[in-house]
Amino acid sequence: MMGQRSGDQDRLFYTFNLDDHIPKDHLLRGINHFFDAGDLRKHMAPFYSHTGRPSIDPELMIRMLIIGYCFGIRSERRLCEEVHPNLAYRWFCRLGLDDAVPDHSTFSKNRHGRFRDSDMLRHVFESVLRRCMKEGLVGGEGFAIDASVIKADANRTRGIAGTETIDRSRGEGPSRAVREYLATLDENDDDAHAVDASQEPATQPKNILLTDPAARWTAAPGGPAFYAYSTNYLIDLHAGIIVDVEATPAYRTQEVNSTTASMLAWMINDKAIEPQVPVWEKGARSDETFSNSEFQWLEQSNKYRCPAGHALRSERRPFKSPRTHITKANTVVYRSNQLDCTGRVLKNQCCPNTPIRKIARSVYESARDKVRAIAKTPAYRQSRKDRKKVEILFAHLKRVMKLDRLRLRGPSGAHDEFLLAATAQNLRRMAKWLMPKQEEVKNASA
Template structure:
């Protein structure tokens, strides 16, 4: 028999419990069980006035933010609509059926104001990491480090050549993203680095965005060039928990340098220092290896960045024997390569760009039968030995161990997190601009990934 809805007047009173309508296996139930925002109000107390109308609860704003990043809701307007309509979202945000959802403008105002000024997103991220540590999800023995580029919220057609002079004060004046860029311009000066062979030269950017000048112009993914920022993750290898995150321009120098600040910050905040750090070749520069070994007592499970291997079938640097006592190399023919061949009245260091250069004698090379295999295009052979060669040698020795081979497999965990971030959580393009915008988005995304 066909059913028919009665035309009686609807009930005036309902006994409705939101908790009964959220599935037991819902993702937000698991997150709510572990997420504790009890100290948020205390952390934010100094950023609110003691008088006037009560503000929106900061815990509500953070819970909405977690919902957005966990379920890939990138628009703040759409997030407010989703929380208004979805019962599970309302339940997680501690909102009843009749409670009003703060409008998107209020949400944006707090997110770009009080939350950023108080560094609350960093506070929430670290509280989640501590929760993971309490649940024994952090081993602390091995960390992995890697970086990935993220498209910036900048139109690739709205830019100018890096060689042109840009008047940032035109129109209504510089935007927040431009002000941040100008304020940090001196801090991001790569001339302050001791440039090694692997490092990029401190050149003028090819193209500068007018909306987000801190973003870097790149064609790293093989397609048309666009503006990007870099997201850097430091993860624990036990369960893939993100221990720290850093936003940097898409320069290899600054990506690698972020490793130092993240490892130091984890040690300071959580009293945790790994025994080994796993990374790709970008982190295998001599200075970085020396910092890990000498300064931090950490084993670098990183391929050594080595320019001494040749592909033209001539002798590589590894074919030369290093003699520590006599401070010289010996070539396959038995001739010596030295940093100096005569005594100077004023001793010279013979160090150029953190390398000591060892040269053979031109007379030895001229009559050598192996010259065509050694230096066919130059009158003599030279080898640049890093001042941190001891650290490079130790890293090469580590690379021959079974633990290192396992570390190479474990490093995929950080790459999986980047894939999850872009494909599942839909964070393939930033919505906030400037260094602080990238910092906020990356911290929020890393918090959501740890909670998931």
Template sequence: MIATTRTSTVRPPETGKSSCRYRQRQLSPDNHVPKGHLLRGIDQFFDAGDLRQHMASFYSHTGRPSIDPELMIRMLIVGYCFGIRSERRLCEEVHLNLAYRWFCRLGLEDPVPDHSTFSKNRHGRFRDSDMLRHVFESVLRRCMSEGLVGGEGFAIDASVIKADANRTRGIAGTEAIDWSRGEGPSRAVREYLATLDANDTDAQAMEPSQESVTPPKNISLTDPAARWTAAPGGPAFYAYSANYLIDLQAGIIVDVEATPAYRTQEVDSTRTMIDRVEQRFRLKPQRLVGDTAYGTAAMLAWMINDKAIEPHVPVLEKGTRGDETFANSDFQWLGQSNEYRCPAGHALRSERRPFKNPRTHITKANTVVYRSSQLDCAGCSLKDQCCPNTPIRKIARSVHESARDKARAIAKTPAYRQSRKDRKKVEILFAHLKRVMKLDRLRLRGPSGAHDEFLLAATAQNLRRMAKWLMPKQEEMAAAAA
């Protein structure tokens, strides 16, 4: 009688252990995930087939079986795609949500890993193997194979993200700190001290003309590598910067770098990302779009002279005056005679007499200062419009002024005006990062924690972009074929 009931169309009774197992066999997560669900599109383009091979050397062949790294990565992608910031809550959501279970390859009876598993793996084998970078680059390669990366134009920008550090738990940057007090330095503090040791070694080898990082005004006792900043306006706080390098064709993130929220380090990260993308993916843009922060003389010279990239970046001008006197652009540069000519026709030179031993006159700021003659300025009728408060006029000319001139010429082209519009694509990604993915404050501490969070967020954003761009096209092709 029981066998007849199971093979017929009659539904078994609602009570009893056998009927419960029957209902579970009839319930499959795949049947309850809508066809247009975001995770279906992401699953179609996300392939973690080589993840186990990449992590093989970091797992033991004996002992209790370990949690599958692909399962943890899939769960983290779910968390970042849907703004689930807590790993404890992520485990609860995956346990309850059929779509999340389906994406993570979990059956109805399969257990969900404990939230502590993520912390242990993140601070251990994940960072030792640089697995998150591996996952990000595998997704980027898929974007490239799907034709979403053009490689013609890149855009660069940075966004400030609050660190997991209380703004009241800090001391002045000039104050000495004994990090060995209490139970000893935390993981974030140990990472900070290791960075200081590396910076001291680099400082000994640094040339005198190279710029050094300004000491921070305040240092957090919780996360000392975070930078004290008030960049967005309002009260200052400790923060890191998420630096995105994106391809302008479809807004795909081609690289990401975490730095303290300090302008110099944000700009320097551009070189790291451009070189890394060229080395690993053979991608080098013809133009690079950025805001004025990337328009320094040294950066423009690097783009033009070293990388042969057109800088679609506003030139950082420091010669404009607010007192209605002549700006530096009002002075004519004469390259053959190595001098400037003022509006009155007088010469500004870097030297007034020849030296026995020739001098470069290059300052620590990589500039050459050109000065007018006090005799010329004293009887000049335009002195009140030129230098009313000083006896002579000075102009500091960058050693990279030729690169600045090329950037100024590019700024007058129609392509530059289009690039200013294209730059909004990277700003949209940052808005999505903070509002949709809820990454306006970090949960992990230290530079490595910021690095992990930004990499996972960029991976999730690329997967979402692929799913939303390519899934409708595939559905249209399937409908046309039918």
């Protein structure tokens, strides 16, 4: 016989337990198991008044923010709307069915006030990291560091050239993000004068964003330029746990400088470090002519030998006063003899458009050669494999947690968002690695 519900919802009393309605393998169960905010109130106590009306519980706001970052709910207004009807969210936030959800404006007020004054988000991140260490997810033997560019909350049309003068006296005055930027400039100026009065000023940015001057105009390969910040991760290689995170302006030139020949020489010769990084090769060619790597370097005779067996030298005759031949780019140029090149069979493969072949050799090329040799070792291949663990976290950050664009402005806004995102990623990893699956629980109890 076909059944039919009565549709009667007029009962006055219900026996209802939120815990009974949350699946045993729900992600929030695992996160709740490992997230302990027991000392949060103690940490925040000095930033609250001892009199007056009680405030919103800071643990409640942190738990709601963790939900938002774990499940890619980027808007705090939408987060409040989602927590209200979702039983799992209410359970994780310790809210009963009749408890009110805080207004979205509460987050903004606390974020710009008590949260930043107390550096509470850093406190939460470090408490979660300590739990990761306690659970054995941090090996402490191998680490990897990398940065990823995150778009700023910016409109490209609000940017101006870095050389233009900005009149801050108009309108309602500078915004919070602008005040942070100006304060940072003042601090940098004071530090520079304290260290060295003759130190050169920082490079003037090409473009400045009026609403968030600390964001940097940058471009990713194959795409248009945009304003951005960088999130910097230091992870432990054992389980990919983030052990530190830092927000910085997107200085792409610093990433390029880290692979320059002078930097490699400093690491090898001065610090005895084996740089397991790819060498930036400028001598490779795509027009089917000989690349620089196809010329043999002869250290003792200080010359190159071309594929035809002829020499490329930095000088053809001795000078009374010895010359280094070092250019402003810290290179020594080696040239072939025009008589060796003219009419030769291989000239079209060597220098079809010039009478001679030139090779600019860096003064730090010996260090680059050592790095090339390191790149052929098993340790280098393993380090490249380990480095992908950082890239996986960045992909998860942007695709799953939806943090491909910031909502908050200024260095402190980027700092808050990156800390919360890293905290959520560590909690998710603990929950997924350490909590037994529902199928495993069923099999164990059978």
